[in-house]
Amino acid sequence: MENFVFQNPTKIIFGKNTVSSIGEETALYGKKILLVYGEGSIFKNDIYSRVVQSLENAGVTSIEHSGVCSNPLLSHVRTGINLVKKNDCQAVLAVGGGSVIDEAKAICAGSLVQHDVWKFFTGKKTLRKALPLTCVLTLAASGSEMNSGMVITNEEKKQKFGYGNKRLFPKTSILDPETTFSVPPNYSAYGAVDAISHLLEFYFTTKVSSTPVQDRFIEGLVKTLMESCEQVLQDPFHYQARANLMWSATLALNGLSSAGLGRVGFPMHMIEHSLSAIYNIPHGAGLSIIMPGWLSYHLQKDPKRIYQFGRRVFGLHNQSDIKGSELTVQLFKNWLKSINCPTSLHDLSIFENDFAEIATNALSLAKIWRLHKYEQKTIETILHLCT
Amino acid sequence: MENFVFQNPTKIIFGKNTVSSIGEETALYGKKILLVYGEGSIFKNDIYSRVVQSLENAGVTSIEHSGVCSNPLLSHVRTGINLVKKNDCQAVLAVGGGSVIDEAKAICAGSLVQHDVWKFFTGKKTLRKALPLTCVLTLAASGSEMNSGMVITNEEKKQKFGYGNKRLFPKTSILDPETTFSVPPNYSAYGAVDAISHLLEFYFTTKVSSTPVQDRFIEGLVKTLMESCEQVLQDPFHYQARANLMWSATLALNGLSSAGLGRVGFPMHMIEHSLSAIYNIPHGAGLSIIMPGWLSYHLQKDPKRIYQFGRRVFGLHNQSDIKGSELTVQLFKNWLKSINCPTSLHDLSIFENDFAEIATNALSLAKIWRLHKYEQKTIETILHLCT
Numbered sequence: 001m002e003n004f005v006f007q008n009p010t011k012i013i014f015g016k017n018t019v020s021s022i023g024e025e026t027a028l029y030g031k032k033i034l035l036v037y038g039e040g041s042i043f044k045n046d047i048y049s050r051v052v053q054s055l056e057n058a059g060v061t062s063i064e065h066s067g068v069c070s071n072p073l074l075s076h077v078r079t080g081i082n083l084v085k086k087n088d089c090q091a092v093l094a095v096g097g098g099s100v101i102d103e104a105k106a107i108c109a110g111s112l113v114q115h116d117v118w119k120f121f122t123g124k125k126t127l128r129k130a131l132p133l134t135c136v137l138t139l140a141a142s143g144s145e146m147n148s149g150m151v152i153t154n155e156e157k158k159q160k161f162g163y164g165n166k167r168l169f170p171k172t173s174i175l176d177p178e179t180t181f182s183v184p185p186n187y188s189a190y191g192a193v194d195a196i197s198h199l200l201e202f203y204f205t206t207k208v209s210s211t212p213v214q215d216r217f218i219e220g221l222v223k224t225l226m227e228s229c230e231q232v233l234q235d236p237f238h239y240q241a242r243a244n245l246m247w248s249a250t251l252a253l254n255g256l257s258s259a260g261l262g263r264v265g266f267p268m269h270m271i272e273h274s275l276s277a278i279y280n281i282p283h284g285a286g287l288s289i290i291m292p293g294w295l296s297y298h299l300q301k302d303p304k305r306i307y308q309f310g311r312r313v314f315g316l317h318n319q320s321d322i323k324g325s326e327l328t329v330q331l332f333k334n335w336l337k338s339i340n341c342p343t344s345l346h347d348l349s350i351f352e353n354d355f356a357e358i359a360t361n362a363l364s365l366a367k368i369w370r371l372h373k374y375e376q377k378t379i380e381t382i383l384h385l386c387t
Numbered sequence: 388m389e390n391f392v393f394q395n396p397t398k399i400i401f402g403k404n405t406v407s408s409i410g411e412e413t414a415l416y417g418k419k420i421l422l423v424y425g426e427g428s429i430f431k432n433d434i435y436s437r438v439v440q441s442l443e444n445a446g447v448t449s450i451e452h453s454g455v456c457s458n459p460l461l462s463h464v465r466t467g468i469n470l471v472k473k474n475d476c477q478a479v480l481a482v483g484g485g486s487v488i489d490e491a492k493a494i495c496a497g498s499l500v501q502h503d504v505w506k507f508f509t510g511k512k513t514l515r516k517a518l519p520l521t522c523v524l525t526l527a528a529s530g531s532e533m534n535s536g537m538v539i540t541n542e543e544k545k546q547k548f549g550y551g552n553k554r555l556f557p558k559t560s561i562l563d564p565e566t567t568f569s570v571p572p573n574y575s576a577y578g579a580v581d582a583i584s585h586l587l588e589f590y591f592t593t594k595v596s597s598t599p600v601q602d603r604f605i606e607g608l609v610k611t612l613m614e615s616c617e618q619v620l621q622d623p624f625h626y627q628a629r630a631n632l633m634w635s636a637t638l639a640l641n642g643l644s645s646a647g648l649g650r651v652g653f654p655m656h657m658i659e660h661s662l663s664a665i666y667n668i669p670h671g672a673g674l675s676i677i678m679p680g681w682l683s684y685h686l687q688k689d690p691k692r693i694y695q696f697g698r699r700v701f702g703l704h705n706q707s708d709i710k711g712s713e714l715t716v717q718l719f720k721n722w723l724k725s726i727n728c729p730t731s732l733h734d735l736s737i738f739e740n741d742f743a744e745i746a747t748n749a750l751s752l753a754k755i756w757r758l759h760k761y762e763q764k765t766i767e768t769i770l771h772l773c774t
Contacts, residue, residue, distance in 0.1 A: 014646070
């Protein structure tokens with residue numbers, strides 16, 4: 001295990017009928033807040049009215065900032081920041097999935113500075129303070145509800161960049177699995193895939209050899225994400241499956257699964273970010289295509305590790321490392337197909353003549369994320385394996 | 388999964404050469420502190436001098452309160468509280484294992500009130516504020532370094548009672564595995580057993596049926612604790628084994644492994660507390676005796692669950708639930724023997740004619756811990772299975 005510092009102060013309120021606590025929790029940080037949400041899904045399941053009622057009961061006034069889209073846009077973040085400044089909001093409440101929470105974090109970051117918020121993402125400025133954030137999560141996927149990171153797309157520059165800072169941990173996040181009952185099958189599956197991708201990035205990019213605590217934690221979460229995703233696709237109202245999916249997705253990226261693994265990278269996310277920046281595809285769909293391709297590329301480098309994953313997650317045994325690792329990637333790809341996720345760029349009508357452009361876009365991120373061994377050619381090779 | 392609230396704000400600084408951060412971390416909370424430690428083991432490994440040097444570098448003055456024993460005593464806690472009050476200490480620093488940290492927590496709790504600290508343990512008073520606490524952990528065992536609980540023995544009343552409150556989370560805990568190199572084999576093993584016992588209490592007393600996240604987390608930690616304990620007994624200077632043991636023990640009782648399991652109980656600890664209150668035996672040694680006995684008693688009630696544990700931790704397969712669960716308990720008992728821990732009360736010269744007294748003592752705790760189904764006769768039956 002490598003040296004690490006771990007601290008995660010977010011308060012999680014998990015379970016049935018917990019949405020009504022949001023007013024009380026938010027009132028701790030401000031009586032006038034910006035309420036951030038997406039394109040209307042929170043009007044299903046009565047979530048919106050329960051949130052507004054709870055805020056009212058707690059004496060909290062809200063200014064609404066709606067219309068956050070998936071792969072949230074910098075221009076929309078800027079509008080939110082202007083709203084906060086104009087109305088002197090003291091806190092931000094995000095009601096939605098990872099995109100809504102990420103945009104809310106960007107608003108929290110940009111509201112207390114005079115310069116443009118994008119400067120945090122390009123490394124030109126460091127965050128020193130941020131507005132407090134509370135969340136009601138409505139999609140099991142990104143883990144943003146219990147971490148300090150965010151990803152925003154600069155639509156002018158076609159850049160999808162991330163930034164993290166300890167001041168961006170939500171103060172409180174409410175996780176009521178029932179709020180996810182209305183998530184359609186494809187997005188439920190994309191969410192599970194997103195959470196799995198976070199775990200696989202850690203598992204397969206660590207260079208530390210003795211990490212049994214983290215390995216088993218990750219393997220257990222992946223198994224639970226797979227099982228509960230299957231159950232949710234069978235029955236969208238399966239409470240326990242929704243609950244297990246939700247809590248696993250949160251734990252996948254709250255800092256614990258990577259603590260002790262040393263410097264890990266996000267090469268699969270790097271390539272996916274370019275895909276969704278250029279084609280605006282759902283993040284989970286992009287990851288579902290990139291993961292098996294990246295693992296195939298990674299096969300020669302670390303068959304032992306991939307086969308360990310195959311033994312412990314897929315129950316493989318009695319194979320050589322090479323054969324076992326190949327089978328592992330195949331089984332994983334089959335599973336992604338079984339939950340109706342795309343596993344080839346061709347599935348999304350992205351063809352070989354675009355690969356150079358995608359790779360060039362990814363390269364700009366490779367520099368920022370210090371993934372120096374990913375050159376133009378490497379990325380193109382991986383893209384060819386994603387077909 | 389059951390509804391839960393989870394929040395754990397403790398900052399963990401983990402790894403080699405981290406002890407020297409303690410001055411800086413502690414200075415955040417006070418410039419005059421009470422330094423709590425045990426019976427001298429911190430003079431080995433140079434821990435004491437490194438701590439004192441680090442405090443000095445950070446401009447922190449300390450009043451020393453040494454001599455904390457295992458199963459820390461109320462009278463000694465009271466002495467510490469008097470020292471804090473007399474010297475106007477602003478914070479407490481614990482350097483040691485779970486006993487030292489628990490005593491330090493009790494001092495933090497009792498220093499800001501006029502009444503006796505024991506009233507928190509008997510439920511007569513509720514904690515509203517506490518002094519800030521920082522820790523340097525030197526024993527992988529109790530998990531106290533990242534939770535809000537403590538256990539203190541009232542030697543006059545022969546009561547070993549626990550109390551928990553969110554104000555008792557350490558602010559920062561430093562976990563340097565090298566500080567545990569000098570822990571002798573028996574105490575290394577007792578520490579692993581202690582951590583395993585926390586996980587087994589959760590695993591076998593939950594009444595919630597769908598808990599795959601928690602089950603796999605617990606199973607993974609138990610496997611790692613077992614493996615790394617064996618490695619440590621082979622080679623006390625095996626850094627990775629010490630590291631894995633240390634982090635697993637912390638994670639075993641930081642709130643995460645039980646979040647979502649509903650109301651869990653500590654029946655094995657209840658009986659062990661009586662043993663160590665009466666005989667002053669090491670906590671881990673007592674647990675090593677009680678666990679197989681309690682599991683044997685529990686066999687008829689929940690063979691399915693015990694066999695799940697046996698399949699996933701010991702690799703059992705192709706057994707009936709009954710046979711599989713019996714084998715699981717046997718394998719676990721064998722493992723405890725293999726690390727030279729006692730597995731019978733007779734090993735510690737505790738015999739049948741004492742069982743009534745032990746059970747009576749445990750009963751007083753059963754009431755406080757709301758373990759109502761544990762009557763005198765039940766506890767005596769379990770004690771007979773612990774031979």
